[in-house]
Amino acid sequence: MSKKQLIMESALELFAQQGFDATSVQQITEHAGISKGAFYLSFKSKDELINGLIDHFMLSLISDIDQVVKNHEMDANLLYEFYQAAFHSFQKHSDFAKIFIKEQSKTLNEELISKIHQYDKLIDNIILGMLDRIYGEEISQTRYDLIYCVKGFIHTYSHLILFFDVPLDLHTLSRSLAEKTALLAKHSETTFITEELYHTINEPFHMHITKEQLLELIEQKIEEVEDSTLKESLTLLKLQMIEPSLSPAIVKGLILNLNNHPACKQIAYLIQDSLNND
Amino acid sequence: MSKKQLIMESALELFAQQGFDATSVQQITEHAGISKGAFYLSFKSKDELINGLIDHFMLSLISDIDQVVKNHEMDANLLYEFYQAAFHSFQKHSDFAKIFIKEQSKTLNEELISKIHQYDKLIDNIILGMLDRIYGEEISQTRYDLIYCVKGFIHTYSHLILFFDVPLDLHTLSRSLAEKTALLAKHSETTFITEELYHTINEPFHMHITKEQLLELIEQKIEEVEDSTLKESLTLLKLQMIEPSLSPAIVKGLILNLNNHPACKQIAYLIQDSLNND
DNA sequence: TTGACAAATGACCAATCAGTCATTAGTATA
DNA sequence: TATACTAATGACTGATTGGTCATTTGTCAA
Numbered sequence: 001m002s003k004k005q006l007i008m009e010s011a012l013e014l015f016a017q018q019g020f021d022a023t024s025v026q027q028i029t030e031h032a033g034i035s036k037g038a039f040y041l042s043f044k045s046k047d048e049l050i051n052g053l054i055d056h057f058m059l060s061l062i063s064d065i066d067q068v069v070k071n072h073e074m075d076a077n078l079l080y081e082f083y084q085a086a087f088h089s090f091q092k093h094s095d096f097a098k099i100f101i102k103e104q105s106k107t108l109n110e111e112l113i114s115k116i117h118q119y120d121k122l123i124d125n126i127i128l129g130m131l132d133r134i135y136g137e138e139i140s141q142t143r144y145d146l147i148y149c150v151k152g153f154i155h156t157y158s159h160l161i162l163f164f165d166v167p168l169d170l171h172t173l174s175r176s177l178a179e180k181t182a183l184l185a186k187h188s189e190t191t192f193i194t195e196e197l198y199h200t201i202n203e204p205f206h207m208h209i210t211k212e213q214l215l216e217l218i219e220q221k222i223e224e225v226e227d228s229t230l231k232e233s234l235t236l237l238k239l240q241m242i243e244p245s246l247s248p249a250i251v252k253g254l255i256l257n258l259n260n261h262p263a264c265k266q267i268a269y270l271i272q273d274s275l276n277n278d
Numbered sequence: 279m280s281k282k283q284l285i286m287e288s289a290l291e292l293f294a295q296q297g298f299d300a301t302s303v304q305q306i307t308e309h310a311g312i313s314k315g316a317f318y319l320s321f322k323s324k325d326e327l328i329n330g331l332i333d334h335f336m337l338s339l340i341s342d343i344d345q346v347v348k349n350h351e352m353d354a355n356l357l358y359e360f361y362q363a364a365f366h367s368f369q370k371h372s373d374f375a376k377i378f379i380k381e382q383s384k385t386l387n388e389e390l391i392s393k394i395h396q397y398d399k400l401i402d403n404i405i406l407g408m409l410d411r412i413y414g415e416e417i418s419q420t421r422y423d424l425i426y427c428v429k430g431f432i433h434t435y436s437h438l439i440l441f442f443d444v445p446l447d448l449h450t451l452s453r454s455l456a457e458k459t460a461l462l463a464k465h466s467e468t469t470f471i472t473e474e475l476y477h478t479i480n481e482p483f484h485m486h487i488t489k490e491q492l493l494e495l496i497e498q499k500i501e502e503v504e505d506s507t508l509k510e511s512l513t514l515l516k517l518q519m520i521e522p523s524l525s526p527a528i529v530k531g532l533i534l535n536l537n538n539h540p541a542c543k544q545i546a547y548l549i550q551d552s553l554n555n556d
Numbered sequence: 557t558t559g560a561c562a563a564a565t566g567a568c569c570a571a572t573c574a575g576t577c578a579t580t581a582g583t584a585t586a
Numbered sequence: 587t588a589t590a591c592t593a594a595t596g597a598c599t600g601a602t603t604g605g606t607c608a609t610t611t612g613t614c615a616a
Binding site for chain 2: 021022145148149151152153155156157160164166169172173175176179180183184187188189190191192193197200201
């Protein structure tokens with residue numbers, strides 16, 4: 001096991017018990033049987049460790065669920081399989097799940113909050129995709145409400161799994177929640193979360209990103225993308241942000257270039273937002 | 279406004295923004311426009327302040343909801359009124375509600391955790407009383423599951439109210455959740471949380487109780503109960519705990535005596551648990 | 557055995573924290 | 587005005603934190 005993994009596992013355990021703030025780097029290194037200096041050879045800071053943990057386990061959790069939802073063919077049992085996957089993944093990574101449930105809305109640094117928000121949106125999309133696949137047009141009025149209900153179910157019942165040492169029958173739980181979800185999907189009629197409300201809420205970053213952070217994000221994206229049009233568009237927009245020189249029409253066109261590529265939609269939104277605010 | 283109130287209001291605001299740990303006493307006193315010394319004239323410690331805040335607002339929240347549930351006569355709209363009361367109370371005390379949602383399962387000191395657990399049980403009882411009143415025997419198989427669903431609904435939708443600056447129509451939300459709750463109550467059939475499971479989970483102290491504490495509890499219970507069978511059973515079981523002498527069958531029967539009386543179920547569980555661990 | 561390099565250490569630092577207490581300011585009574 | 591009292595202050599303490607870095611240890615090839 002690499003040193004990084006050793007630290008991550010030790011930290012995870014302590015974080016689950018005590019939370020991020022209450023766990024010191026000292027404690028982590030003692031628990032891992034290494035020195036404090038050795039910690040900082042593997043991670044630049046405590047924040048980087050926390051970030052790494054969240055990335056690692058969130059992606060694992062999401063891919064666990066996504067795989068089940070994407071690969072399962074019998075749509076009749078899909079809801080049941082979804083809940084099974086979710087709860088088993090929670091049980092498998094119970095230390096991380098505890099952190100996720102406990103600290104998901106705690107006051108962390110800006111970067112972490114937006115990261116968690118991103119993952120939350122990913123989960124939303126998986127759930128929405130599943131619901132649409134099962135019920136199609138039938139739930140057009142209640143699909144966003146259903147996402148919230150499903151997440152609410154998972155949240156409350158997770159407490160039982162994570163914080164009590166009681167043997168639980170996850171099969172019955174999943175069956176029970178699948179039944180409840182189906183009931184709501186088929187018979188619930190009142191819309192509370194409209195499409196408009198849902199998108200208003202999920203506007204990324206909204207106002208919380210600085211120009212400097214955005215410039216850095218663009219820089220990263222330039223390295224990341226392969227398409228030369230995208231590279232060029234990003235570079236020009238970066239310059240425009242630093243020193244405006246291009247005509248509005250050109251800027252609009254460049255942003256359109258980005259929007260044509262799914263991986264750049266988010267950054268396109270951010271750039272447009274930033275340029276509009278100048 | 280008394281100094282205590284001034285401090286509590288200042289602290290509440292900062293706690294809601296930053297959490298308990300991240301808010302220093304210094305910050306609170308600066309925000310309240312007083313000196314650090316003055317803070318410690320009103321509160322013995324930061325913990326005492328936190329305790330006071332939770333007591334004050336939890337009781338307020340609970341009495342808000344309880345009053346509505348207890349006084350409302352038209353049972354047809356009771357669910358709607360319940361959700362209305364809950365969400366309006368959340369909106370009224372949004373700073374406290376934020377703390378409650380954020381930090382309810384965070385790692386705090388033992389005292390706070392059990393305090394919050396107590397309040398959570400109070401809320402459970404309000405919800406359970408309401409559901410029983412509306413649906414009676416109809417939900418005998420699903421009443422504990424329904425509690426969890428109702429709490430799940432409130433939790434997820436609270437995020438919208440508390441963490442996004444969007445004008446929301448609480449009337450529609452309450453109507454929508456009342457509809458959903460009614461659907462689940464009338465048509466959901468699968469039991470996951472059995473009476474036994476529910477009581478196991480809500481068993482206070484669970485494992486944290488020593489034999490000596492339990493003996494004291496039994497002593498109290500002996501004084502408390504009237505029925506002579508119960509008195510005798512408790513006395514015999516107490517002696518058995520100190521010096522085992524009875525056959526397993528007799529012990530089992532004595533515990534059964536206790537279980538027949540609702541007020542003794544809890545202590546029966548604790549005694550059984552303790553005897554099994556010997 | 558030597559020397560060169562990387563891996564690992566833990567004493568140390570500046571910052572921050574909750575909580576204390578000698579001192580001062582304010583106020584009421586004589 | 588003088589005295590006696592409480593209310594309020596903020597510099598201070600000791601403990602703890604995240605993070606650094608001069609030093610030591612371990613491990614190679616020559």
